[in-house]
Amino acid sequence: MQRYPMTLEGEIALQNELKDLKQHQRPKVIQDIAEAREHGDLKENAEYHAAREQQGFIEGRIQEIENKLSNAQVINIQDIPKSGKVIFGCTVTLLNLETDQGVTYKIVGEDEANVKVNKISVTSPIARALIGKEEGDEVVVKTPGGDVEYEIELVEHK
Template sequence: MQRYPMTPEGKEALEKELHQLKSVDRPRITAAIAEAREHGDLKENAEYHAAREQQGFCEGRIQDIEGKLGAAQVIDINELEHNGRIVFGVTVTIENLDTEERKTYKIVGDDEADFKINKISVNSPIARGLLGKYEGDDAKIVTPQGEVEYEVVSVEYI
């Protein structure tokens, strides 16, 4: 079975969502289905069909999360040797050598990635180009606009 890297925070977020789905959403949807059934003819009962659709989405998400948690390889950055190398879970600041623009990213698992809050997937082109580098190294990263060269400004194990 293939394992998928995940930070402890990512695992905790999935467990929290799973708990919400199982203990709050599932019972609410079940109650909505029961109430809609009481209204009679199910063929023309929009509330019933909407609740059944919600139930399908909820059950699908529960299965998806359980699968992800079962295949998760939780990597705690605090338990790794801090030798300054860019690895999964670090926060890295890079500077575009052409524009001198700086960006800070945290390298996380696929399910945790959210570019809006500067969390990038370990499988993204930027992360793949940075993994294994050290502070002060240059990294050439292929982007849709072409190859861009960055300097690693800092590597933080937080």
């Protein structure tokens, strides 16, 4: 069985979502289905069908989260000795050598990745190019738009 890397905060977020689904959303949708059944004819009862569809989404998400958690290899960045190298879970500040623009990314598991909050997947082209490098190193990232050169300005293990 293949294990998938996940940060400690990613695991906590999934556990919180799972708890909410099981303790709040599932009981609510069960209650909604019961109320809709009381309205009579189920064939033309839009509330019933909507609640059943919502129940399917909730049950599917519960299964998905439980599967992810069972296959997760949770890595706490605090437990790893500080080496100054780019590793899973660290935060990296880069300088684009062509545009002189800086950007900061945290390298996380695939399920945690969200570019809008500067979290990139460990399997992304940028992260793969950065892993194992150190502050001051220059890296070339192959992107669909062409090669981009970055300098690693700062590696934080937080």
